[in-house]
Amino acid sequence: MPTVQQFTRRTMLSATAALAATRVLRAQDVGPRVATLDWALLETLLAIGANVVAATELRQFRQVAIRPDVPEGVADLGLRGTPNFEVLRFARPDLILNSNFYAWADPLMSRIAPVETHSIYKPGESPYILAEQATRAIGARLQLPAAHRLVEELSTRLDHYKDLFARGDRRPVLPINLGDARHYRVFGSDSMFGEVLKRLGLANAWTGATSYSAMAPMGIETLASMPDAWIVLIPPHPEDAFATLTESAFWRALPAVLENRVLTVGSINPYGALPAACRFADFLAEGFSHVRNG
Template structure:
């Protein structure tokens, strides 16, 4: 069953990354860009595409999209040269200049209000309506629900609440809360989020790592590109972080990141797949100080 699910997920992700007709749509929102991809539309240009590809390992958005620069400071000359027929995304600051190039519409999944999974579906359907891909959107939503059901079946059903964190630096973390994309994935998997305090507009709270011991639940650490490149090694030598892990008896899960945590349905499913695989793995106890001598 696990092999079948893995193969099915691989085939789905492969088709997402490399299929799709080229349409002259530019976007300044990564959730929009990856949702266009599952609707079989390869966006012409995407803001900060290189950074996005660092997170997703180039496995969601078509690899021949063009980098458009920063969302707050787009390369207007390049955008004008590409001559898009439509510019999409939550990009309010340079809107005046962009509207001189092509029709511009602000569309975003965030902030999420109400049920996150329903918000993801509504966002996908609204975007599909705008680009004429209604049937494709309904089909993909149905397929994603089926894949989430298969992932949920693999879980034991008695998992403890999860604390999903992403390191901002070696002293602070972002915790994903109830109005986040990842909450929608947890809901579909039948898992509980241990964090229920107020969050920002993308569903994230910032806390110091010395606050984590007071939160009951199992730690889930997102190994972001920033974590992998600079923070992970420092934490391995950090006394406070190692003490926290010993306090929890090493009961932490580390997730490889090949998704954007504030993306759309494709990222939600990739996160869920990585999480279920990690939860299935046996826990390795954190070595105590006495056992290291």
């Protein structure tokens, strides 16, 4: 029985690791002390070398987003929905960056430091374009030239990958995340992953409704309705879901499985910004390269 092609960050191309768009910059010892509740803004701040002093759910962020690295000195504010404002106060931020997801906290946080909003996920708008705008605006606000480089180098990188994928089989791609062995979340054209597929010249196999990121859990049986697609599994998955699913008769009978058209990539923040977009593109490029050359 064909096996699932599995790739981790350790298998990434050396050229990919060297490109500046995924380079992890150490937080500066100077410059404004910045805090945020939003993970997309957090990964953006870390990627451009901002002096981040406080953020939310850092343990989970490290497990889900993986990169950029979070310096040990960053204070953990607890849950995104119920952040610890006393810890935020003790972190002494000069500036707090927030998004529309946590706008309810603005009045409370504004008592601690000025609050600026940069939203990346809005219904009907491109998260990739909003991420570019936010990255440039934050870079200008914090006087960090790395923000401009991140935007430009990722754009160049996606153009390069697009040329590579143009020589592929042109099959549609279905990016999903397992909820359990019987359900999955699918990422449509209006998600960050969907936006990356579009910029790579790849069709998204999912043409149904979404909610500007991911569709509510779908029954695993719906995978059979997209027999021509590449299936891209994006962790994190529940601990036993992947094993249970891949051992099932239904899974083994799927055309994508029979024809080795399944990729399991590394964990990515599904509500991420440009660093998440870059990570997804890198994994696709490396995964498909292994399939072609394997």
